[in-house]
Amino acid sequence: MHSLTFPRFGVSRVQEAIAKADTLIEAMGWIRKFRGKTTVIKLGGSVLDDENALMHILLDVIFMETVGMKPVVVHGGGKAINRALAESNVEPKFIHGRRYTDDSTLEVVRRVLAGEVNQFLTDEIERLGGRAMNLSVHSTNVLFGEQLKLDSGEDLGHVGRVTEVDRSVIEGLLYTDQVPVIPSFCEGKDGRGYNVNADTAAMAVAQALGAEKLVFLSDVNGVRMDKDDPDTIIHSLSETEARALIDSGHIASGMIPKVEACLETLGRGVGKVHIVDGRLRHSLLLEIYTSEGVGTEIYK
Numbered sequence: 001m002h003s004l005t006f007p008r009f010g011v012s013r014v015q016e017a018i019a020k021a022d023t024l025i026e027a028m029g030w031i032r033k034f035r036g037k038t039t040v041i042k043l044g045g046s047v048l049d050d051e052n053a054l055m056h057i058l059l060d061v062i063f064m065e066t067v068g069m070k071p072v073v074v075h076g077g078g079k080a081i082n083r084a085l086a087e088s089n090v091e092p093k094f095i096h097g098r099r100y101t102d103d104s105t106l107e108v109v110r111r112v113l114a115g116e117v118n119q120f121l122t123d124e125i126e127r128l129g130g131r132a133m134n135l136s137v138h139s140t141n142v143l144f145g146e147q148l149k150l151d152s153g154e155d156l157g158h159v160g161r162v163t164e165v166d167r168s169v170i171e172g173l174l175y176t177d178q179v180p181v182i183p184s185f186c187e188g189k190d191g192r193g194y195n196v197n198a199d200t201a202a203m204a205v206a207q208a209l210g211a212e213k214l215v216f217l218s219d220v221n222g223v224r225m226d227k228d229d230p231d232t233i234i235h236s237l238s239e240t241e242a243r244a245l246i247d248s249g250h251i252a253s254g255m256i257p258k259v260e261a262c263l264e265t266l267g268r269g270v271g272k273v274h275i276v277d278g279r280l281r282h283s284l285l286l287e288i289y290t291s292e293g294v295g296t297e298i299y300k
């Protein structure tokens with residue numbers, strides 16, 4: 001007769017395995033809730049530069065796809081563009097968080113953002129075991145738009161805003177269990193290319209798809225009262241409060257387009273919008289399955 005008691009070293013291993021199985025059962029509720037629903041994930045240049053954080057984010061994305069959630073990746077690459085410009089001794093110039101884009105900068109953005117970064121991310125998802133397809137002007141473009149005109153009248157050069165998203169291509173990929181990877185670069189009706197802020201590109205994609213969630217993964221734990229102090233994070237922010245913080249200068253630089261994108265998205269068919277720290281391991285999954293979330297949620 002076999003004994004029913006486990007050897008000492010085996011008990012903890014069995015308990016560990018049971019705990020893992022418990023986690024799977026716990027996850028069932030939120031997997032069911034989000035199965036078949038689209039989440040747009042915006043990857044910023046800050047997390048793209050952190051190899052370890054990026055790997056964990058992409059593993060979370062692959063997990064989401066595996067359990068039937070429908071992740072769509074929209075990415076920037078501001079830091080990679082800055083590095084490429086530095087090689088030609090060009091100083092980056094930003095106006096209200098957007099890059100002034102002259103002819104030569106546009107070519108760098110087309111090559112680096114829409115080309116190299118986009119291909120790299122797609123390859124990484126495949127290398128980690130997922131299935132991904134890059135959708136850019138170098139392959140199949142899905143973002144169309146026009147030149148962005150600022151209310152202030154300031155000239156941003158070849159900076160665009162997305163006016164049309166080819167939903168059918170994106171949805172076709174989601175239907176065949178592939179992760180679409182989209183750079184923030186759009187094409188005008190005349191075939192011209194435009195550099196688009198990646199936060200606003202993600203917003204346009206989320207709106208077009210009627211996404212359940214839009215998650216901005218950045219290098220800060222959320223919107224902070226003091227941008228340099230993580231302890232001053234604001235977990236929940238109303239539209240009025242957010243606008244006041246932009247006006248007072250508490251929300252500055254790269255956080256401006258992010259928060260503006262959140263505000264524009266609200267009430268336009270997207271369920272929830274969050275700004276989350278991409279460097280925190282599994283922040284994406286935590287954001288989805290914990291009720292309180294881990295970053296800043298902006299509400300109407």
Ligand SMILES: Nc1ncnc2c1ncn2[C@@H]1O[C@H](COP(=O)(O)OP(=O)(O)O)[C@@H](O)[C@H]1O
Binds near residue numbers: 218226
């Ligand atoms: N109130 C604020 N709270 C948090 N971060 C802020 C705030 N105001 C400005 N920032 C800056 O915004 C940056 C995030 O924007 P950005 O660098 O464009 O990120 P990403 O590359 O992820 O899009 C932060 O690293 C921080 O320096």
Ligand SMILES: CC(=O)N[C@@H](CCC(=O)OP(=O)(O)O)C(=O)O
Binds near residue numbers: 079160
């Ligand atoms: C018009 C404009 O500002 N375009 C951005 C596009 C990339 C981007 O937004 O990248 P992050 O998400 O890393 O900031 C740029 O040229 O930097």
